[in-house]
Amino acid sequence: MSGALHGSEPDHPSREAVRERKVVKPTPSELMEDTGTGLDYGIRPDRMPGYITPIDRFFLRSHAPTPHLNAATWSLRIEGSGVREPITYTYADLWEMPLVSMIRTIECAGNRRTLFGEEHGHKFNGTQWGRGAIGTAEWTGVRLRDLLEPAGITPDACDVMPESLDEIHARRPMPLAKALADDTLLALAMNGETLPPDHGYPARIVVSGWLGAASIKWVGRIEVSEQPLHVPWNTEDYVLIGPDYPPQAPSLGMPITALPVASLVELPWPAQLRPVPQVIRGRAYAGENRVTSVEYRIDEGSWQEASLAPPEISAAWVRWQFSWHPEPGDHIIRVRATDDQGQTQPDTVPWNDLGYLYHPVLSHPIRVESMP
Template structure:
């Protein structure tokens, strides 16, 4: 039985943890259990706003409509599958990844599931380009926004600007790591929006509106925004809607980690929205910053694996890691508060207990 009752796939303790305030439908990857470049499907984190819906492929339909297309159309799974097939290796990261650190830094929680750093995964997504789907309906030159809507109970929907919707690597994914999408990850079809917050990659697609004016939903006006005293208001949103994810690094160890004394190889992942990571540095117990080794591949809008060797001595230690991307954006030491607890990418101290 699944550990999270609103999910279908098993989420055992050895592979997942459950973020506070998100126990029924959210499962966080235990980064210490990762190996290889891609995140195995059975270890890929889950962030759902409602229970996973049960959808039969033969009954499923995708409607394309709106004043930004020449005609409304409806596609079944077979028709969608006839479009040119493409694959992209891309990360999907929840905008609230690392939200729990707001409480540590500011003394009180930001609203939402209290994720640690495991609300991210990288998979090979296969399907069709969203632009090829929209072209079947004839996108007009006046189109401004594209609003995908899911078939979950709450009909989750969050708009994209037309340029991002028509990008070469914005996909309607039908498969994940070479297999049909699992139900918890959007079967039978979902969006994959490269480099943007996970909420943009709408699951269980059922309807896409192409509009000639901006579209607004709860999820880009009252949540998934940078809101609070330090942030400007962009009406009708309560702050600045989140789009591209920031540069960040994570350590592939439990929290706190427990290691044996002696030579250890510390590993992790670094990523930066739409960009490629250029450098990862580490420090132990406030020693000088040193460069970690970067592995291959290093794919923009996915991640790079990094590592360094450490002769661990008995006692309690702190490992800090920071990443810099190809545009010179580096993880900061601190981030300002925001009410929704999104985009926390400050350098954190990872506790490690070394036994004799």
């Protein structure tokens, strides 16, 4: 990564050019799926080149328009009852600290919500995600613990909550242990480039293996507390609410943290193929864990092992593939992944009112026919 990006800002279009758009980067339909909110765009599953997701097609999830922040005047304040001495960092301060890079996947907890709704004949509230609210990047920045520890963490500190500088001041607490983990990061760069505006410039949190909402973008403040922190994002939203999830007061259900194991076929839904030899590819992801195997099943056939391609690391997806010579007609491909804790994708998942964490084995429809 070039040192030239140390003090530079990413190129911004003119304010006039972005006035009618809520996000900055282009979101062409040949790369991105528009959910209709003007804020949220998923990657097309058949447009995933390589292991790392390019910035131009990394999914977007925001709760307010992308803010236009100036690194020269931006600062990060760490404060709260859980530190002995509040501390403020400038953008230049961060670049002078030890930097680390790590590959991590980020996925929205609402990914596949529309498929969940179709299973139950129900349209959930919230962003109407298909399968594209997921992406993997190399994140470069400062370990969060290296920013917190100079403020003097108190013995009774228990929760850490980053807060965004967007219009709604998005915020989501995490336990102190997660904040101090080796792979919880304040990211300054993405795929070797200064963070783009839509992805959190000047700085964002990356909370490995957890729901995307925990990886707060445009962070400007971090509260460390000696009391558990409760905000709408861990009491009313990003919470599993339903008969199988008793309330954990003051939360209406079970707050979502680490994500479960799930898989993705890199084909449109439904897909159309020719009756010639094919290589079917996809990704599997297991939250904080590592995917160790992926199996596939064609129609009513037996489960077979797919091949995994390196890298195979925790908190990031793995690529898989298998060969298939399909016969003309309609077919179903099913895929299931297993992680290093022995957890395998289930056939079904319990209902929850907000349509989160839909991760069962999916029946992917395929039409095979000769094409002109």
